[in-house]
Amino acid sequence: MTTLAPETRTSPVQYQDVPIDLIRKPVGADRVFNGVLAGASALVLLLLAAAVAFLCKYGFTAFRAAGLGLVTDPTWSPDSHHFGMLSLLMGTIAIALIAVALATPISLSLALMINEYAPRVLKPWLTGVVDMLATVPSIVYGFWGLLLISNLQAAPARWLVAHASFVPIFRTVSPNQYVKSIFACGLICCVTLIPIITSVSREVMAQTPRDVCEAALGLGATRWGMVTDVIFPFSRNGILGAILLGVGRGLGETMIVVLVLSQGNHLTTALMGPGGLGSIAAEITENFVASSVITKSALILLGLVLFMTTLIINIIARLVVERSNNGSL
Amino acid sequence: MTQTIEPSTLSVPPGPEPSDRPRRPRALPQSTLVEASGSAIAAVALVWLCFTVAGITGPLGFAICVICAFLLIYGVICWQQYGVLATKDRLATLAIWTGALVAFIPLVAVIAYVIFKGAAVVFAHFPHFFLADMTDLTATSPVTAVGAGAAIVGTIEQVGLATLFTVPLGILTATYLVNNRNTFAKMVSNVVDAMTGSPAIIAGLFIYLLWVVPQKEAGQTGFAAALALSVMMLPIVTRASQEVISIVPGSLTEASLALGAPMWRSTLRVLLPTARVGLITAMILGIARVAGETAPVLFTAGGNPSYNWNPFSGKQDDLPLRVYELIFQPGVNTTRDAWGVAFVLVLVVLTLFILARLIGAKKPGPSGFTVPWRSRREFEEEEAPA
Numbered sequence: 155m156t157t158l159a160p161e162t163r164t165s166p167v168q169y170q171d172v173p174i175d176l177i178r179k180p181v182g183a184d185r186v187f188n189g190v191l192a193g194a195s196a197l198v199l200l201l202l203a204a205a206v207a208f209l210c211k212y213g214f215t216a217f218r219a220a221g222l223g224l225v226t227d228p229t230w231s232p233d234s235h236h237f238g239m240l241s242l243l244m245g246t247i248a249i250a251l252i253a254v255a256l257a258t259p260i261s262l263s264l265a266l267m268i269n270e271y272a273p274r275v276l277k278p279w280l281t282g283v284v285d286m287l288a289t290v291p292s293i294v295y296g297f298w299g300l301l302l303i304s305n306l307q308a309a310p311a312r313w314l315v316a317h318a319s320f321v322p323i324f325r326t327v328s329p330n331q332y333v334k335s336i337f338a339c340g341l342i343c344c345v346t347l348i349p350i351i352t353s354v355s356r357e358v359m360a361q362t363p364r365d366v367c368e369a370a371l372g373l374g375a376t377r378w379g380m381v382t383d384v385i386f387p388f389s390r391n392g393i394l395g396a397i398l399l400g401v402g403r404g405l406g407e408t409m410i411v412v413l414v415l416s417q418g419n420h421l422t423t424a425l426m427g428p429g430g431l432g433s434i435a436a437e438i439t440e441n442f443v444a445s446s447v448i449t450k451s452a453l454i455l456l457g458l459v460l461f462m463t464t465l466i467i468n469i470i471a472r473l474v475v476e477r478s479n480n481g482s483l
Numbered sequence: 484m485t486q487t488i489e490p491s492t493l494s495v496p497p498g499p500e501p502s503d504r505p506r507r508p509r510a511l512p513q514s515t516l517v518e519a520s521g522s523a524i525a526a527v528a529l530v531w532l533c534f535t536v537a538g539i540t541g542p543l544g545f546a547i548c549v550i551c552a553f554l555l556i557y558g559v560i561c562w563q564q565y566g567v568l569a570t571k572d573r574l575a576t577l578a579i580w581t582g583a584l585v586a587f588i589p590l591v592a593v594i595a596y597v598i599f600k601g602a603a604v605v606f607a608h609f610p611h612f613f614l615a616d617m618t619d620l621t622a623t624s625p626v627t628a629v630g631a632g633a634a635i636v637g638t639i640e641q642v643g644l645a646t647l648f649t650v651p652l653g654i655l656t657a658t659y660l661v662n663n664r665n666t667f668a669k670m671v672s673n674v675v676d677a678m679t680g681s682p683a684i685i686a687g688l689f690i691y692l693l694w695v696v697p698q699k700e701a702g703q704t705g706f707a708a709a710l711a712l713s714v715m716m717l718p719i720v721t722r723a724s725q726e727v728i729s730i731v732p733g734s735l736t737e738a739s740l741a742l743g744a745p746m747w748r749s750t751l752r753v754l755l756p757t758a759r760v761g762l763i764t765a766m767i768l769g770i771a772r773v774a775g776e777t778a779p780v781l782f783t784a785g786g787n788p789s790y791n792w793n794p795f796s797g798k799q800d801d802l803p804l805r806v807y808e809l810i811f812q813p814g815v816n817t818t819r820d821a822w823g824v825a826f827v828l829v830l831v832v833l834t835l836f837i838l839a840r841l842i843g844a845k846k847p848g849p850s851g852f853t854v855p856w857r858s859r860r861e862f863e864e865e866e867a868p869a
Contacts, residue, residue, distance in 0.1 A: 187747035191659035194652050201714060202674055205689040212692055229574060256852025263582025272514045272581055285592045290835045293803050294825050297810060298593050301818075310543055311658065345589045352586070376572035381776045395689075399680060406682025408778040409803075413810060435684045439781060442688070454688065468677040 203462070213455035216448060220455075228421035230432060232452040233445075239456055241421040245336055245431030246460065248323075249411060250404030252340025252425075253347050258397055260344075261351035266381060268352075269359050281356070288349035296413035300344030304414055307341055308332040311426045326427025327418065334416035336425040339433070342414060345409050351400045357476065358392025359385050395475030402467040405460065408435040434460045515573070518560050526602040528552035550581075553839050594829070601826020605817055612823060617788035617805070622814030623787065631824045633790045636746035637705055637801035638831070640794045641784065642774050644709035645716050653720030659748055660721075661728045672725070678718040683778035691782040703785030705794030708801065711779035720769040727761030760842060767839035770831050802828040 175330040181325045217224075220237035227238030257269065309331040362385050386393075416428030416435055424430050434456045442453050460469045530548045534540070554574060584762040604610045607626045615630025656675070660668050688712040695702030734755055739749035755762070785798030786808055802824060809821035 156509040174776045182745070184746045187745075187750070188662075191655050191662070192667070194655035195668070196677055196718065197652060198678070199670055200718070202678065203687065204693070205714075208689055208692045260582050260586045263579045264586040265581035271576065271583075283590075286833060286836050286840075287594075289771045289775070289832055290593060291777070291803055291832060293775065293777045293806055294597055294829055295593060297793075297821065297825060298596050300810075301588075302592075302596065313541075313544075346606045348586050348590065363803060376568050378567065378572040378575035380724060381575070383514075402680045404681070407507070407680060408684045409807070420726070435778070436680055437686075438684050438688065439778060443782060452576065456690070457685055457688050458542050460682055464681050466681045469673055471680075472673060 165221035175424045203273045206458070209454055209458040209461065213451055213458050216455045219448060220452070224284050226456075229476035232449040236453045237277040237452055238419075239434075239452075239459065240338055241419055242434045242437055242456060243459065243476060244421065245415075245417075245433045246405055246435070247337050247345055249339045249407065251432060252337060253343035253398060253407075254345040254351075254400045256341065257347040257351055257400060261348050261396075261400075262355060262393065263357035264348065264387075268356055270377065270381065272386075272414040276367055277356050280351075284349050284352050285339055285419060286371075291409075292346055292407065293413070295342060295346050295407040296410035297347075299338070300413045303342050303345075304333045304338045307338050311335065311337060311446040322423035323425045327420075327424050327430045328427045331427045331429075334414060334428040336415065339407075339411050339427075340417050342410050343404050343430055346407065346410065347353065347400045347404055352404055352481060354399060354475065355389070355393045355395035358396065361392075362388040370451075373414075391477050395426050395471045395473075398471035398474065400468055402464045402471060404465070405436060406464050408439055411436040412439045489823075509715070512682070518564075519557060522560060523553050524558035525549075525556050526810050537846035538773065548864065558788050566838075573600065574597050580693060597822070597826055597829050600819075600822035601824075601829075604823030605826050613827070616790050617800075617820075620812075620817070623816055625816070626819070626823075631802065631805060631827050634800045634802045634805040634824060635827065636785075636790060636792060637708075637784065637794075637799040637804075638774060640792075641705050641709045641712060641780065641799070641801055642770055644706065644771055645712035645773060646710070647765065648713045649716040649720050649769070651716055652764075653769075654724050654755070656721045657728050658754070662746075662750070675718045675721045675725075679722055683715060683726060683776050684781075686711050687779040687782045689714060690779070695783060701791060702794055703783060703798050705791070705799035708784035709779040709794065712773050715776055715779055716769050716773045716776060719772055722767055723765030723768055724758075724762055727758050727765055730761075731757045763841045764843035767835050767842070771835035771839065774835070775803055775828060775832050779805050781807070789844075802831065862867045 216232065216237065217426070219235070223237045224239050227236050228241060229236040229238045230241045256320075264284070268284070272280060291354065314324045315326055326335070326361040366388075367380055367384050370378070370384045375383065412435075415433055416430040417419060417436060418438070419428040419432055421429045438453050438457055442450060445453065505595045523761075526549050530545060530552050533548075534545060554577070557577070558574055561573050567810055604626055612629060612630045612637065614632045616633035617627070617629055617631075618626040621628075656671065660672050690707055694707045694710055733753055736749050736754050739753045740746070742753070780801055781804065784801055784804055786804050787798040787800045791797050792801045804826060806821050809817045809824060
C-alpha cells in the first residue's frame with residue numbers, strides 16, 4: 155500500500171456536494187435509447203388504435219343500415235335486414251356467465267387446496283400442472299367437449315327441462331334435443347376457465363402475510379376460520395379480479411363455441427337445447443368468409459362490440475387485482 | 484386485565500393437561516377417518532334404501548344424493564362431538580378437497596383423451612404421420628395415407644415469424660415499462676394487460692381487414708397468419724417480460740449507473756443479461772400459448788392440404804387449422820385423423836411449456852440471477868468463508 159502525500163496533488167479538486175439527479179432527463183445516447191423504447195411501447199397503442207379503427211371503418215356500413223334495429227330487433231339475419239345483435243350478444247354473455255358461475259367455486263377450492271390444504275411438497279407440482287393445463291389449446295377442449303361432454307350433459311339437461319322448466323332458462327326451443335346447447339358450451343368453457351381463475355386467485359391468496367395467518371391459528375382459529383377471516387378479506391379484490399378475467403376469457407371463447415354450439419338467431423331465454431341464442435365469436439368464425447358485404451360489415455360491427463366489451467372488463471379486472479396487491483384490508 | 488374468556492367460547496376445549504406439542508394444521512385428526520368412513524357407509528345405505536323404495540334410478544342423481552346425505556350425517560356426528568367450529572372446519576375441508584378433485588378430473592381427462600385417441604393414429608406408422616401431407620385425404624383414407632407434415636411446417640414458420648417480430652418488440656416495451664413510471668407507461672401497461680385476454684378471433688379479423696382484403700386472393704399467406712399471431716403474442720410476451728425484468732434487483736442497475744455507465748449500457752449489459760433466463764422462459768411460454776390458437780389463423784393462413792414451404796406466397800396450413808378443418812370434413816376417418824393432428828399439437832404445446840419451466844426453474848447464481856460476466860465458480864468461491 156502506498157499513500158499519496160497531500161503535496162503531490164497538483165491541484166486540489168473543488169468537490170461540489172451536489173447529489174446526482176437520477177431522474178433527470180436523459181441526455182445524448184440515452185435519449186435515443188429511451189426514444190426507441192418509447193417507440194416500441196407506442197406500437198402497442200398503435201396496434202390497438204388500428205384494430206379499433208379498422209373495425210369501425212368496415213362496420214360503419216352495417217351501423218348505418220341497422221340504426222336502432224341493432225338493439226330492438228330480436229332476430230339476427232343481416233341478409234334480410236334484421237340486425238338484432240342482442241340474440242348473439244346474450245348468447246355470448248350467457249356462455250360466459252354459466253362458465254364463470256361453475257368455475258369460480260371449483261377454482262377457489264383448487265386454489266385453497268394447493269395453498270393451504272395439500273402437502274407442501276406437492277405445491278410446485280400442482281401449480282405447474284394447473285399452469286400447464288392453461289396452455290392446452292382451446293380447440294382441443296372444444297373437440298373433446300363436442301364428442302364427450304355435449305352428450306354426457308344431455309341426461310342431466312333433460313332432467314332439468316323435465317323438472318325445473320318453471321325457470322325460463324331450463325327450456326329448449328327444439329323439443330327433445332339437449333345437446334349442442336348454450337348450456338353445454340358453458341360447461342366446456344368452464345373447464346378452460348378453471349386453470350385461469352385458479353392461477354390468478356392462487357397467486358393473490360399466496361400474498362396474504364403468513365404471520366397474520368399464523369397469528370389466527372395461534373389464537374385458536376380453525377383452518378377454515380383462518381381462510382374466511384384472514385385469507386378471503388386480504389385477497390377479496392384479487393379474487394374478484396380473477397373472476398372478471400374469467401368473464402373476459404369466457405366472452406371471447408371462440409373455438410369451443412364454434413365446435414359445440416348449434417347456433418340459432420332468435421332472442422330467447424331457453425338455454426338447454428340447440429338453435430336458441432347464438433354467439434358473436436362463433437358467428438364471425440363460421441359465416442364471415444362466405445357472406446355478403448352487408449353481413450360482413452354487420453359481423454365486423456359485432457366483433458367491435460365484443461372487443462370493446464372484453465377490453466373494458468379486462469382493464470377493470472387488472473385494476474381490481476392491482477389494488478389488492480397493496481395488502482390493505 | 485379483569486376480562487376472562489369463557490372456556491366454552493374457545494374452539495379447542497381445554498383438556499385436563501394442555502400438551503405442549505406443536506399444532507399441525509395440515510395434519511389429519513386421528514378420529515376423522517373412522518367417522519368419515521362410517522358416515523359414508525351410512526349415506527350409501529340410506530340413499531340406496533330410499534331409491535329402492537321410491538323406485539328411482541340414475542347414477543348422477545344417486546351420486547348427488549349420496550354426497551348430500553354424507554355431508555349431513557358427517558356434519559351431525561362432528562357437531563355432536565366437537566361443536567360448531569370444528570364441524571364447519573371439517574365440512575369446509577371436505578368441500579375444498581371435493582372441489583379440487585372435480586377440477587382435476589376434466590382437466591386430466593382432456594389430456595388422457597387426446598393421448599388415448601391420438602397416439603394410436605400418430606404411432607400407427609411412426610415417422611410417416613409427421614412427414615406426409617393431407618393431399619391423399621379422402622373420406623375413407625387409411626391412416627397410412629395421411630399426415631400432419633404440411634401443418635407442422637406451417638406452424639413452425641408462422642410461429643417462428645411471429646416470435647421474430649414480437650420478442651424484440653416485447654422486450655423493448657417491457658424495459659420501457661419497468662424503467663418509466665409516467666402516465667404513458669401506465670397507459671401502455673393497462674392496454675397490454677387488457678389485450679392479453681382479448682378474443683383471438685379479433686386478431687384474425689383485424690389482420691384480415693388490414694392485410695388480406697387489400698390483396699384479394701393473394702392475401703392469405705403464412706405471413707398474414709404470422710401477423711395475426713403477432714397481435715396475439717405481443718401482449719403476452721410483453722407482460723411476461725415485464726414481470727421478469729421487474730424482479731431484477733434494482734441495485735444491479737444502480738451499481739452500473741453509479742459507476743458512470745449510461746442508462747442504455749446499463750440496460751443492455753446489466754439489466755437484460757441478468758434477466759435472460761426469465762426472458763427465454765417468457766418467450767417460450769408465448770410461443771406455447773400462440774401455437775395452439777385457431778381463430779387468428781382461420782381467415783389469414785387459408786389452409787392448404789399440401790406442403791407449402793414459402794410463408795410469403797400461397798395459402799399455408801398449420802396444426803390447429805388442420806384440426807379444425809378435419810373436424811368439419813365429412814367422412815368416417817377424418818375424426819380419427821383430427822385426433823392425430825390434435826395429439827401432435829398438444830405434444831408441441833406441452834413440450835414447449837415443460838421446456839420453459841425447466842429453463843425457468845434453473846437457478847444459476849446464488850441469488851437466482853445470472854451475472855453474465857462472472858462464472859458460477861467465482862460466486863461460490865466468494866460465498867465460501869475463507
